[in-house]
Amino acid sequence: MNIGPRPRRLIRTGAALSALGLASLSLAACGSGSGDNGKVKVAASFYPMAYLAQQIGGDHVEVQNLTKPGTEPHDLELSPKQTGELSEADLIVYLKGLQPAVDEAVDQSGVKNIADATSFTTLEKHGTDVHGEEGHDEHGEKGHEEHGEKGHEEHEGHDHGEDAAGDPHVWLDPVRYSEVAEGVGKKLQKADPDHKDEYKKNTEKLVSRLKDLDKDFKDGLKKKKTDTFITTHAAFGYLAERYGLHEEAVSGIDPESEPSAARMKELHKVAKKDDVDTVFFENTASDKTAKTLAGDLRLKTSVLSPIETIKDPKKDDYFSVMHQNLTALKTALDAQ
Structure with missing residues (x-):
C-alpha cells in the first residue's frame, strides 16, 4: 500500500x-x-x-x-x-x-x-476533501457492511495519489x-x-x-452547530466519516506537503460558507501553514493530534489524547 x-x-x-x-x-x-x-x-x-x-x-x-x-x-x-x-x-x-x-x-x-x-479492518480512500455523509455517524451500530464495499464506492472519485488500498489512519x-x-x-x-x-x-x-470512547464522541458531537473542520493534515478521514463531520485538509495525507494557491483560495471560501472558526494543526509538525490561513481569515488555531506518536508516553496515552481531540472538536464545532 x-x-x-x-x-x-x-x-x-x-x-x-x-x-x-x-x-x-x-x-x-x-x-x-x-x-x-x-x-x-x-x-x-x-x-x-x-x-x-x-x-x-x-x-x-x-x-x-x-x-x-x-x-x-x-x-x-x-x-x-x-x-x-x-x-x-x-x-x-x-x-x-x-x-x-x-x-x-x-x-x-x-x-x-x-x-x-x-x-x-477495512480501508478507504481519503484525501483533502472528506465529506461526512448522512448516516455516517451510525456506522457504530451498522457495522462494516456499508463501511467496506459502499464506503469504497462513495470515495472512488477522490483520488489524491493513494493506491486502491486507501488511507492508513484507521x-x-x-x-x-x-x-x-x-x-x-x-x-x-x-x-x-x-x-x-x-x-x-x-x-x-x-x-x-x-x-x-466511540460513545463519548457520538454524545459529545451530537449538538454540533457546524460539521466542517479545517486541518493541515488529512489524517482524520475515518474520524470525520464515523461522526458525520466534514474534513477539509490544507494538504493531503502527507503532513509536510505545501498547499497550492488554488487550494488556499478554496479553503477561504469553505471557511466563510461553513462558518469555520478554527484551523487545526498537529503537535509534531509546523504550525506555519495553519497560522497563515488562520491569520488571513481571522480564525483561531488549535491542536488536533493524529496520535502517530506521543512525545511523553508517561504523561499521555491513546485515550487521553483522543479525549483532548474530542474537546478541541467540540469547541471548534460549537458542540457545547
Missing part, C-alpha cells in the same frame, strides 16, 4: 538493508524465541501498534517501538541493528503501507507471527481500532498460547474501552 506522494528521500531504507543488515536478519531469524526474561518479544512499528501490544500483552510482553517518541513515523529509517532485532521478535505488529522501511524489513525478517493492522476511528485490537489479540494468543486466556481478557477490556 502506498499512502501518497511522500518524498522518496524520506522512505529509503538506505543502510538498513545493507550487507550488514541482511546478515543480521538471516542470522537472527534462526534464533527467534522468547526473551531472556521469559517475556514475549513484540516489535511494533509505531505508537498505535505498540499501545495495542502493551495493553493486550500486559506483563507477559516486552514491546519494542521502532519509532521513538516524538518522531514522525512516516519518515522512519531502520538501522542494521534494528532490522536484526526485528527478526528476533516473537511477534511483529505493524500497519502495512505507512512506513515503507518497516514493510521491507518485515518481508525480510522471517518472523512467523505477524499482525498487519490493515488485514483486520486508529483514529475507535471502532476500526477495536477491530485491529481484536486481530492483534488473536495473533498474540497464537504466538504465546500459554497465556491465551489472559490475552483474550485484556483484548475484551480494551475493546470495551474503545466502545466507550
Whole structure:
C-alpha cells in the first residue's frame, strides 16, 4: 500500500538493508524465541501498534517501538541493528503501507507471527476533501457492511495519489481500532498460547474501552452547530466519516506537503460558507501553514493530534489524547 506522494528521500531504507543488515536478519531469524526474561518479544512499528501490544500483552510482553517518541513515523529509517532485532521478535505488529522501511524489513525478517493492522479492518480512500455523509455517524451500530464495499464506492472519485488500498489512519476511528485490537489479540494468543486466556481478557477490556470512547464522541458531537473542520493534515478521514463531520485538509495525507494557491483560495471560501472558526494543526509538525490561513481569515488555531506518536508516553496515552481531540472538536464545532 502506498499512502501518497511522500518524498522518496524520506522512505529509503538506505543502510538498513545493507550487507550488514541482511546478515543480521538471516542470522537472527534462526534464533527467534522468547526473551531472556521469559517475556514475549513484540516489535511494533509505531505508537498505535505498540499501545495495542502493551495493553493486550500486559506483563507477559516486552514491546519494542521502532519509532521513538516524538518522531514522525512516516519518515522512519531502520538501522542494521534494528532490522536484526526485528527478526528476533516473537511477534511483529505493524500497519502495512505507512512506513515503507518497516514493510521491507518485515518481508525480510522471517518472523512467523505477524499482525498487519490493515488485514483486520477495512480501508478507504481519503484525501483533502472528506465529506461526512448522512448516516455516517451510525456506522457504530451498522457495522462494516456499508463501511467496506459502499464506503469504497462513495470515495472512488477522490483520488489524491493513494493506491486502491486507501488511507492508513484507521486508529483514529475507535471502532476500526477495536477491530485491529481484536486481530492483534488473536495473533498474540497464537504466538504465546500459554497465556491465551489472559490475552483474550485484556483484548475484551480494551475493546470495551474503545466502545466507550466511540460513545463519548457520538454524545459529545451530537449538538454540533457546524460539521466542517479545517486541518493541515488529512489524517482524520475515518474520524470525520464515523461522526458525520466534514474534513477539509490544507494538504493531503502527507503532513509536510505545501498547499497550492488554488487550494488556499478554496479553503477561504469553505471557511466563510461553513462558518469555520478554527484551523487545526498537529503537535509534531509546523504550525506555519495553519497560522497563515488562520491569520488571513481571522480564525483561531488549535491542536488536533493524529496520535502517530506521543512525545511523553508517561504523561499521555491513546485515550487521553483522543479525549483532548474530542474537546478541541467540540469547541471548534460549537458542540457545547
